[in-house]
Amino acid sequence: MPSPRTIELVKATVPALQAHGLALTTHFYDRLFSNEPELKNIFNLGNQAGGQQQQALALAVLAYAQNIENPSALAPVASRIAHKHASIGIRPDHYPIVGRHLLASIREVLGEAATDEIIAAWAEAYGELADVLIAAETELYRASATAPGGWSGWREFVVDRKVRESELITSFYLRPADSGALPPFVPGQFISIVLYIPELGVEQIRQYSLSEAPNTGYFRISVKREGQDPAGAVSNRLHDAVAIGETLRLSPPYGDFYLHEERDTPVVLVSGGVGLTPMVSMLNALAPTTRRAVFVHGARNGRVHALKGHVEQLAADRAHVEHVVFYDAPAADDVAGRDYHFEGIVDLERIRARVELTDADYYLCGPLPFMLKQRDTLLGWGIGRDRIHYEVFGPDQQIAA
Ligand SMILES: Cc1cc2nc3c(=O)[nH]c(=O)nc-3n(C[C@H](O)[C@H](O)[C@H](O)COP(=O)(O)OP(=O)(O)OC[C@H]3O[C@@H](n4cnc5c(N)ncnc54)[C@H](O)[C@@H]3O)c2cc1C
Ligand code: HEM
Structure with a gap:
């Protein structure tokens, strides 16, 4: 002191x-x-x-x-x-x-x-x-x-598969280059990647949430291509220059935003845009349980809505999983196919009866204004701050206030 x-x-x-x-x-x-x-x-x-x-x-x-x-x-x-x-x-x-x-x-x-x-x-x-x-x-x-399979510093991983999930988001399936074991992590956690950026003449480190549940034998990240003017350094390089078979250097998993797996109370996962990545990891971990999970997602439209088919299938196959989709600018084919539930940005008031659940934990991830709006709605319902968890895909500036 x-x-x-x-x-x-x-x-x-x-x-x-x-x-x-x-x-x-x-x-x-x-x-x-x-x-x-x-x-x-x-x-x-x-x-x-x-x-x-x-x-x-x-x-x-x-x-x-x-x-x-x-x-x-x-x-x-x-x-x-x-x-x-x-x-x-x-x-x-x-x-x-x-x-x-x-x-x-x-x-x-x-x-x-x-x-x-x-x-x-x-x-x-x-x-x-x-x-x-x-x-x-x-x-x-x-x-x-x-930790079993753990390491310190950077470890080399090979890009095993690249899967296009939407017009903007691509998943990378990463396996350790040494073929060793992977450490456990908790759904919601992230890894860092370090990449040399030739245009900047320096290395850059970025965080990416793991978008798969643990124990799959690989790490998966799902990366959104950022900005064009200037292009986001690491995300664009991953999309354009990092091919299958190349190696990437990864940190071990870290992060204090994670699914509280010790509880059996309901879980409401609320994401906007690429903020769905930690939520998909959590949902995949919840799928084999009987714990109630409501997956609420907001995207501009179906073209940029990643991993949609996967979440839809989980919800269709399991009574304890529910999927609610908001599009704020649905495309003509979204309207024709009735591919979403609500038009507009995610508004929990519109689905209050489905998401105001006794003792639920609420996990938020998306742009800062998006999370502030959801947090204020939840606080307005009297949900305690200890049950509202959030992840910021950048430096945390104000949501804790
Ligand atoms: C915990 C955590 C988890 C994350 N998980 C994910 C995830 O699962 N998926 C995902 O896609 N992202 C995730 N992110 C975000 C990710 O770490 C990167 O921030 C993101 O990919 C952008 O990095 P970049 O290098 O491509 O862009 P950067 O080069 O960092 O640029 C970011 C933005 O700043 C602008 N910019 C850059 N330089 C300038 C300049 N000189 N002047 C003006 N504007 C400029 C760019 O146009 C761009 O819009 C996560 C972040 C955190 C902290
Ligand atoms: C008491 C000392 C320090 C304080 C209070 C501090 C505070 C912070 C804060 C608030 C963040 C943003 C975290 C987030 O929300 O994402 C951050 C990130 C970071 N800090 Fe520190 N820090 C300290 C020391 C250091 C030191 C010694 C280094 C090493 C050179 C360092 C390097 C970084 C880096 C590289 C980031 C990530 C920045 C980015 O990616 O934009 N910090 N720190």
Whole structure:
């Protein structure tokens, strides 16, 4: 626990951080990348361009400053960061480097307000947070390395099959190049992939949720082709340049968004677009059980609706599985084939009787505004936050608030 004086000084800087938080972290990344250019290989340069990562870090720092006396309030944030860091391979010796540049940036941005005493207080506070994250990451690394079939660092996988699931989404079936066993994972978890990007001249790491249930003998990811101007670096390369038989380097599975398999209460899986990937993993794991599962999915139309036939079949064959589809811009052939249930974006109010289930857990994954809307509906029904779980396919910026 930091000293009372440190707590006082750190808390006193919260308003200044709130005013300058984004400037501070933007400054920090400029400093970090000009002094430590090799770190460009581990940071997501797409997020840097969009500003999301700066915001995520700024929010984490603010959250810490606001809760310095009550570190347990930070536990969910710290868990998410630790899982993300572990999937990227952040090491304890990275922390002093980042800390040095963060403190120098605080000094530069706050100018005269940043006295030596304030900087020392922040150094102590940063050290405390670093210790929490390092301890959590060390434990995650240990668990991955010692799990049956587990490993640490990157492991080579061969692309066994590529299956086009929609106009935008393609699945990759990945088998370990060493033909060894695969570790267990919990449906909802993700792996990281590291890929050299020739246009950028650096490696880039991205996370992809496992879209199959565990124990299949392979890992499957389902990747959406992102952006055209500029094209998303890793997703487009996977679609266009990574052929069957090529090898990819993968992290072990991580992530604290997962199906609570120890429960037997109903499950409502609500996804938008490519956010269906962790949900399909969960649904596949639920299919052989008798646990009630409602799979609610929203897509633009049938052309971009991935894995539709698979989920439809599961629902048709099992009384405990239900499938509800929303299209916000149905195509003529969707209308002709009555291929969806509702027109519009996913609106849980319209299906309240089917999804407001006693003791259900709700899993959300999709664009941030999509998840905020679903979360607000669920909170409005009086569903407890502990039963609403969500995954953000990027840095977590605000849904926890
Ligand atoms: C836990 C987790 C699970 C995930 N699971 C999946 C999954 O199952 N399937 C899936 O498809 N994705 C998933 N993602 C998202 C995935 O990790 C990538 O973020 C996604 O594939 C985009 O990466 P990219 O390298 O193709 O795009 P990036 O290069 O990162 O670009 C992302 C966006 O930013 C824009 N951009 C890039 N550079 C610039 C610039 N200089 N100026 C302006 N705009 C720019 C691009 O046009 C694009 O729209 C997941 C993410 C997380 C965190
Ligand atoms: C106390 C110190 C740190 C804090 C508070 C912190 C905070 C964060 C946060 C909030 C995220 C976004 C998580 C998410 O929601 O996805 C993140 C991601 C990340 N962090 Fe840290 N971090 C710290 C230390 C470090 C260090 C030492 C490194 C190593 C150089 C590092 C590298 C990264 C990378 C590469 C990402 C993913 C970025 C991306 O893909 O956009 N972090 N961190």
